[in-house]
Amino acid sequence: MSAKEYRTASAARGGLLTVSNVPSIAFGDRVRIRDQKGNTRNGQVILSSDEEVLIQVFEGTDDLDMENTWVRFLDEPVEIALSPEILGRVFSGLGEPRDFRPPIVSSLRRSINAAPFNPAARTYPKEFIQTGVSTIDGLNSLVRGQKLPIFSASGLPHNRLAAQIVRQAKLPDDDSRFSVVFAAMGVSYADARFFQEEFASSGVLGNVVMFVNMADDPPVERLTLPRMALTAAEYLAFDLDRHVLVVMTDMTHYAEALREVATAKGDVPARKGYPGYLYSDLAEIYERSGRIKDRHGSITLVPVLSMPSDDITHPIPDLTGYITEGQIVLSRELHNQGIYPPVHISPSLSRLMKDGIGKDFTREDHPHVSNQLYALYARALETRNLASIIGADELSARDRRYLEFADAFEERFVRQGEDEDRSIEETLNLAWNLLSSFPPQALTRVTETEMAKYHRQSGE
């Protein structure tokens, strides 16, 4: 670390500070700034030339005065100190304690911008995680090492669902629980408290690392926060052999912070003012989940994001969907009907489901049952539309059966209690209860053998 301080700041604008006449400074170097009141601010070099450097100041550039600003270059990238002691702790987006306890002391420090995983080092995620939520387990199964976001919107119970997943997630026939890394960006005090109490009451607090940036904290810290959290998760998973579940909320606030900084830097905007590199930037975060050959641990990532104006084509959910391995979409309509969890079935998807379910994993009929439920529900929704135009009385008997199915599916399969932990067996049996309201010939996605075994009419 260099002790030398420079007082050659030449410009400060929109969170960026220019310092001239400095010797060659490394790109990405961490910076400590002392302002005229003697307060310390943190920053990072985002452009370095032989004449001047541009520094992104995490706490912002408000109140800086060019005469009385001292800049020190630490000659190290942004790092996090790691030890098993991080479990049970709460940190800021810069890795500083937020729980009034001393900082982590460890010789192990890692740059939060890890080198990308070699695709040849990965193994394909295949182990089914039972979340106890039928709409996820039955229709959009999560597997260990997957990145599966929850697409939500303001006012929907995404936090409750995320908490339920954290509480219930486990491998069937295996009682070992996940270690949890919780990354909160721009959240309200109420939300932060909700999670904290949630973790405390379910007794997992000692197994959770929290990184918290409140809505009124500096937005620039939101850019380092998920990287801090994932570096911690990688340490837990690949150094300490733990299975880690990372919950991030809310990625929309992260992307907005990125836009704020990009605009200040003068980057060319692409869509809705977001910089063209939003995709790559999000990918750097999401792709840090997964499984690695010959490593015992894993990182499963459940980011939560709110779709601005419920719009799934907005750049943030859109680019996220292109990177993650599926998405769980919440529906305002179901929520307004009082159904919890209001999982919007049609646009929800899990891409890694196909290899983690079925014989040897869940049950042999699972892939077909899920497919059949999707197909019937899609048809049932069409019928419901039709009924709203011509009236249910005009429908044929066949169509009325679909209508009844839609209601029963939402009421019995989608709806469940916040503390209701359904096993995959229960979920599939429930599915067959619903499927059995159709005659066997209407079910073309399940096989004849499965029908004979599980269908209530043909099985008798």
Added chain:
Amino acid sequence: MINKESRKGTILEINGPIVTIRLPGVHNGEQVRIGSLGLYGEVIALEGDKAIVQIYESTEMVRPGEPVEGLGHPLSVELGPGLIGGIFDGVQRPLEEMFLKAGDQIPRGLSPDPLDREKLWRFVPTENLEPNMPIIGGARIGTVQETETVEHRIMVPPDIEGELIELAPEGDYNLEETIGQVRDRHGHVHHLKLFHRWPVRKPRPYQSRDNGIDPLITGQRILDTFFPLLKGSKCAVPGPFGAGKTVVQHQVARWANADIVIYVGCGERGNELVDVLDSFPKLKDPYTGRPLMDRTLLIANTSNMPVVAREASIYVGITIAEYYRDQGFDVVMLADSTSRWAEALREVSGRLGQMPVEEGYPAYLASRLAAFYERAGRVETMDCGKGSVTLIGAVSPPGGDFSEPVTSHTKEIIQTFWALSKELADARHYPAIDWVDSFSADVGTAAEWWHENIDRGWEKRRGQALAMLARDAELSRIVNLVGPEALSSAQRWVLEGATLIKEGVLQQSALDPVDTFSSPEKQFMLLDLILTVYDEGAALIELGVPVQELSEMPVLARLRRCKELYDSSQIDQLKAFREEALQDFKAIHSEYAQRGEQTA
């Protein structure tokens, strides 16, 4: 063109992946190594005595004043035996070897040779080649059995021509050993090896371009039967996320009747490449019975890997594709996704401060896209053989909006368009290829092949099916307004027929072991069978048979399952089923005909 001497310089400025250097005598496009880590990069602009370089790796903790070395050649790939079965990054670094050498994460500045230098290959020289014979670039001087299915042809590099001085006898050689010598007209002697280098941004030469003749058979019914793609043609697969682009690309990579498949994962998910790496060695090529990995090569620049190497990755892929084309192979290259490549262009141009035109993309987006797709084609090679590169590019339009720049520019260039639809995917209709938005400009040419090899009725049947689907869309609109009761019996039978086509032909499960691949014979049989059943039913409706009775015939439920009940070798069983189905219709027919007589 390749200048061997290296020159030294210094770094002036670092702005993310864009670095300004001072390096006297550097060329535009030249490869450089910068900093004490020796990061690789490429000069993309010259300004006075400064050069602007895009770096393929992260520049974290690199500082101004560090040294720079010019390597004297543009970004090139190594072409020779050992490519097939491998996985390389966007600048052809061998990822398996990097994993063994450096562990889970990709370290910076490491760059092992793409091809194994130690491995011995059995070289068999071409017969009738004698010393002192004139020889041209691209001429075949021998072969190496690269995998069980690929006989790799060793060629004189395209930029060398002259007199053959010496050719090695049959034997085992490694890549570094000289297997022949050619004296060019300046008297310079070139030592030929089993491999050579070629700059990726320069298309490899050929004698002439040919028209495509044969369709690429992918075993996917909606692709082969409805929107055929010719070998040597170019195709785009646009679709919003979750519509199944990747599955379509994987299915083509698995089942296409190509000699070589090059899969470029450009800015996509790491796990998708792992899926290919895991599953392809276990899957059998339906044409040769050998593991699919014996003909497949992967280029991986996943979304979290450096953006600049992503831009390079599709050029690396297409150059390797051209190299196998020059050997006389039919090559399929899949680029997933060209949108990510375009975004890499956008990112670099943005950092250079170039004027954006549409959605931040630079003005040269359209011309770069066109030039890239034009590298596909069926050609007469330098040594008078035939080879082809078929190019299939996935497009990821933001918000699924096909009017965005990358999709719309791509659409102007390509021949075949497989449009994926969110609505179909949401209803779990897979592959979710929309029959209204998709098109193929090559139906006429493909029809010749189908008529000659499968059935004379192909084009007609295809037309009938599409017409029925169009009619179905029209009638469904009426139903949605006023309910099904408004339709006549014949119209309701059309809806039933269209459903049969959708479920029995168009929907195809990539996960079902039987349904995943359909031979052309089976594809036509299924289509013809369903249309025949429809025609029979339509005739019965004329006789007054109620639609209800037809819809509930057990034979229809079975018809929907034919695709998964009979595999491509069970054409005879399919024929038998057809007879059975026709009998059922006959029975109803005679019943009603009798009734008709009685009432008369």
